Amino acid sequence: MFYKKTGKPEVGEIVLCTVKKIVMHSVFVVIDEYERLEGMVHISEIAPGRIRNLRDYVKEGKRIVCKVLDINRNTGNIDLSLRRVGTSFMVQKLNEIKQEDKAEKLLESVGIPLKYDLKKMYEEFGYKAVKEYGSLYDFFQAIVAEGEKPIKDLDINPKIAKPLLEIVKERIKPATSTLLGELKLSSYKPSGVEDIKKILLDIEKKGISVTYLGAPKYKVEITSQDRKKSGDILKKAMENALASIEKLKGSGEYTKIA
Numbered sequence: 001m002f003y004k005k006t007g008k009p010e011v012g013e014i015v016l017c018t019v020k021k022i023v024m025h026s027v028f029v030v031i032d033e034y035e036r037l038e039g040m041v042h043i044s045e046i047a048p049g050r051i052r053n054l055r056d057y058v059k060e061g062k063r064i065v066c067k068v069l070d071i072n073r074n075t076g077n078i079d080l081s082l083r084r085v086g087t088s089f090m091v092q093k094l095n096e097i098k099q100e101d102k103a104e105k106l107l108e109s110v111g112i113p114l115k116y117d118l119k120k121m122y123e124e125f126g127y128k129a130v131k132e133y134g135s136l137y138d139f140f141q142a143i144v145a146e147g148e149k150p151i152k153d154l155d156i157n158p159k160i161a162k163p164l165l166e167i168v169k170e171r172i173k174p175a176t177s178t179l180l181g182e183l184k185l186s187s188y189k190p191s192g193v194e195d196i197k198k199i200l201l202d203i204e205k206k207g208i209s210v211t212y213l214g215a216p217k218y219k220v221e222i223t224s225q226d227r228k229k230s231g232d233i234l235k236k237a238m239e240n241a242l243a244s245i246e247k248l249k250g251s252g253e254y255t256k257i258a
Contacts, residue, residue: 004035012255013068039078065090092258103136125156138227143168177227180257186216187250206237
């Protein structure tokens with residue numbers, strides 16, 4: 001994976017990591033998606049139950065999917081959890097990484113006839129594509145759906161634009177994209193349960209699936225061929241849900257998962 005995000009992930013975010021070091025009660029990892037960023041998984045966050053030997057669960061060099069639990073404001077230390085990542089979230093993250101790796105290989109192949117390496121291709125338009133569409137793969141999916149328009153919108157060099165369009169049409173198939181998040185809604189009013197049910201029903205009317213995870217948590221999920229559009233729908237729905245629960249004197253929180 002060539003492209004790295006800057007800054008730090010959000011609390012609750014699901015991230016791909018590589019195990020760097022294992023000590024008696026902790027596992028230290030490199031957070032692969034971010035630039036020069038590391039984190040720590042305490043033994044209690046590796047798996048449920050008593051753990052006798054950490055190496056029964058993880059090994060140096062192994063890639064694992066973790067959830068960001070906390071980021072210390074003073075030290076910048078990042079606490080992670082392996083055991084709190086559900087199977088669906090783990091599969092979703094691994095699929096995203098696989099898709100992005102595929103997109104980078106395609107980007108690299110477009111640059112070969114021009115004698116541009118992957119770094120140069122990112123400088124030409126890759127970084128702009130990620131900023132605008134969220135990922136390189138999603139940019140390529142936009143090309144599949146809309147043809148030349150996304151390429152023209154980014155004002156890509158014509159000597160790159162033509163082979164890019166051809167190879168994307170040839171190698172990238174239309175695919176659905178799933179966005180996941182965790183919504184927490186709480187209310188202690190006598191009508192609290194009914195209030196929350198109404199908010200969740202309004203979310204589902206937007207085409208978003210809601211799954212009960214155990215009070216007060218709900219998994220929200222939306223799938224479509226247009227990731228950017230579904231992302232906008234999900235974001236708006238979550239903003240409305242949080243505004244609604246606050247207006248009803250309850251509390252709410254939304255965390256983006258993938």
